[in-house]
Amino acid sequence: MTFDVTLSFDNGPEPEVTPGVLDVLAAEGIKASFFVLGHKLAMPGRRALAERAHAEGHWIANHTFSHSTPLGLSADPGVADAEIARTEALIGDLARPDRLFRPFGGGGRIGPHLLSPAVRDHLQAGGYTCVLWNAIPRDWAEPDAWVETALAQCAAQPWTLLVIHDLPTGAMAHLPRFIAAVRAAGGRFRQDFPPDCLPIVRGEATMPLEPYVMAA
Template sequence: MSQITLTFDNGPTEAVTPWVLDVLAKYDIRSTFFVLGKNIVEPSNRALMHRAREEGHWIGNHTFTHEVPLGKSTVESACDDEIGRTQSLIGDAAHPDKLFRPFGGGGVVGPHLLSPAACTYLETGGYTCVLWNSISRDWEDPDGWVDTALQQCAHLENALTVLHDYETGAMRNLERFIVRALERGDSFQQAFPPACVPMHRGVRILPMDSFICTPVRAIEGDHQ
């Protein structure tokens, strides 16, 4: 039996997020929505973000554009553009811990997640970095992701599952996932597994080198 923490990335969207909130309310499950800045620019999506907050869900920052992982970005202003701008838009809906989830570019955890500058930005800004240990790739397999997620969670005492509340059709199977998990004895919690939170309020709790790209430096004396 697993304790499952549900999180939703890439929303909010008018087509999907209300449905997700209704399903979660039906089963009295609280989750975290890692929102995109470019989405909450729209007043209707901002309203959905505030609805989620009012219903007891946590709101986190998942960058503004969701286009280039911060560890691969060559834009000098990337931290302000992607993290700071989104946090300003989240405003008073933000969790006190200033939750931030980096863009993984397909759900992979690796050194592409953060640049050294991004890591420093998170530390200085007092952010909490939230990763994951279960990703069913629901965006690729809208009807088959439930089996994948259940299998992943079965091998984890505390699973932090990433789902996506945008238009792929995957979330029409959210209730089926919840029911099957409950039937086999799993439970749902809002808290994050400690192993998935390497930084809390700007303080590194776990080693983070494997999530930060190493800048390429010229080798002294190499003129070839």
């Protein structure tokens, strides 16, 4: 049985981890996406990591500025500008034309807490593509056990959009083992996203958005 896997890395860039992840991906010939945090991009030296990833063919995407509260739960009327637009400005010319954005799920949950009506409107007006996920192996909580969880998730569906984290937890030391196991099991890596993980594509809703938007 063959299956497809798209790798995405959230919450970087991290000087202690991201370069090693990029080295592994280069050695394995895999292209991925990096959903970066705006407050980290603003730190000295960290944008250079995103620039390296972009130069090596990876996609640089927006994962909010602060990563503090799911946007659907925020009462701040300016949250879209503060969390999305501010980060997109920092990404600048590293962004893709479809302006990839992933909301903060709060532990990987999918539900109406992801977006507020104002955030939904901001994404649609700005021509963003909203990228969700269908596999969360909780590598941040189980840095030495996530590979087995991820392999089971990948084997259970034809196309997995996996979220892992280039954070200094020790989890990414197991990335080569995961890649080898996927390939040994008949898996193939690709860079694009499963359509059912994209509720908004270039500003246009591709499915009902109510499951992802907090009621006004």
